Amino acid sequence: MILSLNxxxxxxxKAARGAGLPWxxxxxxxxxxxxxxxxxxxxxxxxxxxxxxxxxxxSGLDAGIKLxxxxxxxxxxxxxxxxxxxxxxxxxxxxxxxxxxGGNVSVAIGPVTAVTDGTDLSLSGDIxxxxxxxxxxxxxxxSLCPRVGRAAxxxxxxxxxxxxxxxxxxxATEESRRMGAGAGLTDND
Amino acid sequence: xxxxxRPPEQVMRLSRLGSLHACRLSFMRQLTRxxxxxNWQFARTEFDIDATGKGHAVYTATGPERSYSLVAFxxxxxxxxxxxxxxxxxxxxxxxxxxxxPTKADITRLAKNVPRQEAGxxxxxxxxxxxxNRSVRLxxxxxxxxxxxxxxxxxxxxxxxxxxxxxxxxxxxxxGAADREMIxxxxxMQAPFQAEMLSxxxxxxxxxxxxxxIAHARGGAGAARLDPHIARRLGIGNSxxxxxxxxxxxxxxxxxxWIMAREEAIARVRAVEHATSNEISQFHEIFRxxxxxxxxxxxxxxxQIEKLTALRADIARxxxxxxxxxxxxxxxxxxxxxxxEKHIAEDAQEWLLSLMLEPxxxxxxxxxxxxxxxxxxxxxxxxxxxxxxxxxLKGSFEWALDLDWDAPENCARLWYVSEEKLEPRLxxxxxxxxxxxxxxxxxxxxxxxxxxxxxxxxxxxxxxEFLEARPEFxxxxxxxxxxxxxxxxxxxxxxxxxxxxPIDMLRAKLSFFGATHFDPRSDRWVRICMYAGAPYPDExxxxxxxxxxYPEVAA
Numbered sequence: 001m002i003l004s005l006n007x008x009x010x011x012x013x014k015a016a017r018g019a020g021l022p023w024x025x026x027x028x029x030x031x032x033x034x035x036x037x038x039x040x041x042x043x044x045x046x047x048x049x050x051x052x053x054x055x056x057x058x059s060g061l062d063a064g065i066k067l068x069x070x071x072x073x074x075x076x077x078x079x080x081x082x083x084x085x086x087x088x089x090x091x092x093x094x095x096x097x098x099x100x101x102g103g104n105v106s107v108a109i110g111p112v113t114a115v116t117d118g119t120d121l122s123l124s125g126d127i128x129x130x131x132x133x134x135x136x137x138x139x140x141x142x143s144l145c146p147r148v149g150r151a152a153x154x155x156x157x158x159x160x161x162x163x164x165x166x167x168x169x170x171x172a173t174e175e176s177r178r179m180g181a182g183a184g185l186t187d188n189d
Numbered sequence: 190x191x192x193x194x195r196p197p198e199q200v201m202r203l204s205r206l207g208s209l210h211a212c213r214l215s216f217m218r219q220l221t222r223x224x225x226x227x228n229w230q231f232a233r234t235e236f237d238i239d240a241t242g243k244g245h246a247v248y249t250a251t252g253p254e255r256s257y258s259l260v261a262f263x264x265x266x267x268x269x270x271x272x273x274x275x276x277x278x279x280x281x282x283x284x285x286x287x288x289x290x291p292t293k294a295d296i297t298r299l300a301k302n303v304p305r306q307e308a309g310x311x312x313x314x315x316x317x318x319x320x321x322n323r324s325v326r327l328x329x330x331x332x333x334x335x336x337x338x339x340x341x342x343x344x345x346x347x348x349x350x351x352x353x354x355x356x357x358x359x360x361x362x363x364x365g366a367a368d369r370e371m372i373x374x375x376x377x378m379q380a381p382f383q384a385e386m387l388s389x390x391x392x393x394x395x396x397x398x399x400x401x402x403i404a405h406a407r408g409g410a411g412a413a414r415l416d417p418h419i420a421r422r423l424g425i426g427n428s429x430x431x432x433x434x435x436x437x438x439x440x441x442x443x444x445x446x447w448i449m450a451r452e453e454a455i456a457r458v459r460a461v462e463h464a465t466s467n468e469i470s471q472f473h474e475i476f477r478x479x480x481x482x483x484x485x486x487x488x489x490x491x492x493q494i495e496k497l498t499a500l501r502a503d504i505a506r507x508x509x510x511x512x513x514x515x516x517x518x519x520x521x522x523x524x525x526x527x528x529x530e531k532h533i534a535e536d537a538q539e540w541l542l543s544l545m546l547e548p549x550x551x552x553x554x555x556x557x558x559x560x561x562x563x564x565x566x567x568x569x570x571x572x573x574x575x576x577x578x579x580x581x582l583k584g585s586f587e588w589a590l591d592l593d594w595d596a597p598e599n600c601a602r603l604w605y606v607s608e609e610k611l612e613p614r615l616x617x618x619x620x621x622x623x624x625x626x627x628x629x630x631x632x633x634x635x636x637x638x639x640x641x642x643x644x645x646x647x648x649x650x651x652x653x654e655f656l657e658a659r660p661e662f663x664x665x666x667x668x669x670x671x672x673x674x675x676x677x678x679x680x681x682x683x684x685x686x687x688x689x690x691p692i693d694m695l696r697a698k699l700s701f702f703g704a705t706h707f708d709p710r711s712d713r714w715v716r717i718c719m720y721a722g723a724p725y726p727d728e729x730x731x732x733x734x735x736x737x738x739y740p741e742v743a744a
Binding site for chain 2: 001002004025065066068070149166168170172175177179180181182185189
């Protein structure tokens with residue numbers, strides 16, 4: 001199923017929350033997933049891999065948040081983080097750092113180099129599932145990832161994220177149905 | 190003399206937000222003014238509806254660069270299915286606003302999806318998805334009268350105000366629709382909710398055609414057409430539950446921009462040193478007409494009856510004061526607003542302030558372009574010192590810092606989303622096992638908790654360190670930083686207290702749409718009217734496009 005960017009962001013945010021992440025971190029997960037999808041990178045798959053938690057080590061989301069919160073120091077010197085899972089999720093935060101600094105930011109993800117000016121993204125290859133990363137100021141944009149207005153997660157990934165997202169919804173009960181919305185069930189007036 | 194905008198601690202109280210009235214910055218009026226000024230063309234290109242009222246129709250609006258089409262599906266809805274709740278699964282009519290002119294294949298695709306609403310899928314060529322239910326009582330009355338060759342009774346029309354009410358108008362990427370950023374750079378879509386407002390405007394036209402069509406099917410050649418003057422009084426209703434309250438909390442920058450635009454408009458008009466005689470007489474004319482609208486405003490809900498009684502008494506007081514107010518003296522509007530703050534209540538104050546803007550298109554209307562949120566998501570500034578974050582929290586929530594947030598009356602409610610069609614609901618924290626599902630819609634409570642925890646960190650410590658140690662406050666810190674540049678971002682009241690009235694938040698949002706005749710059904714549900722008095726597309730001219738929300742009355 002093709003999703004709008006708004007939908008993929010909401011799905012990612014709710015899935016992250018359903019998996020137990022704090023609200024503000026879940027918001028970051030939603031925004032990061034959307035940013036990746038808007039640049040043609042399967043952010044939903046990256047988030048799903050993170051939530052599966054198959055591998056130990058800091059996640060791209062944790063690393064990205066930590067680096068973006070220290071944007072000014074990242075803009076002064078390279079920061080390296082070893083053994084990062086789902087490293088693609090660092091990229092939206094690298095873009096935020098670039099916007100704050102007003103210049104390009106490069107991210108080495110294992111053998112792959114990503115460069116962003118805050119708006120656009122270039123990638124030298126396919127992003128691995130697990131890698132050492134280094135984030136540093138500078139770098140030249142290569143050929144740009146296409147900007148896309150839709151997200152196309154696989155059915156498996158979408159179902160997996162929806163299973164987590166569902167945990168944020170309260171179970172249907174008769175009392176909730178009757179009381180919670182403040183309106184009756186028919187409107188034949 | 191410059192006049193400062195009113196401070197957030199005055200404006201952002203729930204009781205005042207729940208007393209807002211439409212004004213010339215309202216999104217419906219921005220749309221009708223633009224369409225008239227740009228000489229938009231309108232056409233009904235398909236109307237394929239049978240005698241039982243089933244079928245589809247297409248209405249196209251064409252501006253300088255683009256067309257937009259309402260694709261409408263009419264259904265034969267059994268009475269027992271008619272519900273305005275999100276949990277409904279069938280409606281009297283369903284709609285999509287198509288970006289351009291749909292092909293037959295588009296309509297075939299939409300026919301399979303739009304009638305199912307949330308259970309269907311639309312695509313990036315659709316800008317909104319919506320549905321409407323009949324007012325059973327007025328619909329039957331109007332069909333009966335027209336079929337019989339008569340016009341409907343004016344008092345029946347006034348009692349209800351609309352033939353159909355929308356029960357949701359989804360945009361911005363919902364259910365597969367185009368995301369906001371796909372249309373945000375179009376001049377005609379720059380202001381908020383213009384696609385949704387256009388959809389409703391065209392829906393009103395469709396509903397008039399549909400009621401005449403059904404009456405003709407029933408009454409044959411002797412059936413009457415709806416008198417244009419009566420048709421014009423008919424708006425489109427809207428029936429709204431809790432979804433709008435989370436919206437204004439979850440879009441703090443956007444909501445700030447709406448409030449700030451109106452506050453800036455008020456400040457500009459209050460700073461007018463001398464009003465011209467034209468401006469004064471225009472104000473008096475609008476005052477008379479707005480008064481007629483308040484007279485027509487009906488509700489059966491005790492709270493709203495009480496509110497309306499007070500509003501009418503205050504309007505009478507205001508009218509009495511006009512005899513002595515020197516409109517021709519210096520700063521007449523500032524003096525009038527100051528008098529109002531002392532002598533009449535919030536509802537009437539806000540009503541008056543909205544009216545004061547009316548003669549001043551030249552001062553006010555450019556602010557309509559400042560009401561969107563072009564910034565997008567807000568990145569946290571991790572370098573901000575803890576002391577500054579605490580000051581920001583205190584700035585918005587000083588009143589909340591010492592409140593006993595564990596006291597049952599201060600946290601009696603909680604906001605949640607039901608798995609039943611994801612309907613937003615409000616629960617009783619101590620009576621229902623809902624806390625694991627609570628949505629982050631209590632910014633004041635969370636700010637007070639963060640403020641306390643931040644005291645454990647040095648004032649010069651970068652907030653990044655706090656966030657690393659206490660990630661559960663990340664959403665609070667983001668909001669605090671937003672409030673640093675968006676002074677009207679935060680509601681200065683408790684959104685989970687035992688006495689919270691969610692309809693205050695609903696009314697605040699709806700007033701910016703341009704809604705009138707707020708008619709609460711409970712503390713969390715409200716019906717309103719949109720476009721009542723507006724010219725239909727074939728009547729839309731620069732002369733008719735602006736003041737239609739105030740009924741025409743004899744001088």
